Amino acid sequence: MYASRQPAYAPTPYMPRSALSATINPDEEAKLSTTAAERNLYDSLAEIYSIVVTLDALEKAYLKDSIAEADYTETCSRLLKQYKSNLTDEAVAKAFGDLESFKREWDMECPRATERLRVGIPATVEQGPTHKSNQNGESMDATLVMNATEDFINVLDALKLGMTEKDVLHPYLVDVIQGVNKVTDQDFESKGKIVQWLITLNQMRASERLNEDQARDFLFDMEQAYHGFKGTLKKN
Structure with missing residues (x-):
């Protein structure tokens, strides 16, 4: 299921609540942002969304023994690092809030990713290899x-x-x-x-x-x- 290559995932566009509730003109091109700063913010939040979804799938694959331990450890470590790196930006961290509120806002069901992000290290590091x-x-x-x-x-x-x-x-x-x-x-x-x-x-x-x-x-x-x-x- 998972190869040694880095897993690809497509960031999901992030739209602020105000944009979702605004009146949309079907003849007008929709815009997610008006400034470069806003675009960078939404890109980072979309990246976080994709990381969480990918991490949840990775944890499921590991539990099913569908991925080698070495590949799991490498991929999980990279995803955790990317998650933390995105949140080092103050603007991103402020808009993100915390994982639970982010999950509620986007109706995300990802219990395995949530636990792995809480621990902060791959299961192979936490528990030791088999x-x-x-x-x-x-x-x-x-x-x-x-x-x-x-x-x-x-x-x-x-x-x-x-x-x-x-x-x-x-x-x-x-x-x-x-x-x-x-x-x-x-x-x-x-x-x-x-x-x-x-x-x-x-x-x-x-x-x-x-x-x-x-x-x-x-x-x-x-x-x-x-x-x-x-x-x-x-x-x-």
Whole structure:
């Protein structure tokens, strides 16, 4: 169903509510905008609409095992990046509002895309790939273990240094979940907290930062997760 090429999707023209309720002269050419700024705004909103629809179809394909994990991960990551990139424009973000209001305005039914956008990372990153190198008693790759350990240390050091901005912590945390999933598929203490904090950070603007209580809780949860991860290594 999905090939390795980038999926094509045709942006759906976005029309403001005022335009929909206006009286239309059938002899007059319809115009979506009168300025370049308006055209860019509507193009971006149409792009977001198409991304959400495409992402929902992609999630369905993944659940049906109709797409390879590697292709799913690449495509999902690209769509999530495009979605976020469109919303970095203040005018687009203001007109968009939030995903729930956007869905209501355009009568969109896309529960799977909604959940994936809430989490902010592909399912293969959130849950880990289905094939693990250590499932058959093979020893863990020392390089992967070292990389995952460094990922934990990076996020812990950032928090201890007072670096609580979303745009600093989110990439570190993505590295952590990717790193541990490459090492083991076993659950361990506070592993779920990693994903929970990813979701929390994903809901924040890039310039926002955790407050003091959140930073303390985050540090505690990551220390617990790190100890849990190290305990998993001893069992193997």
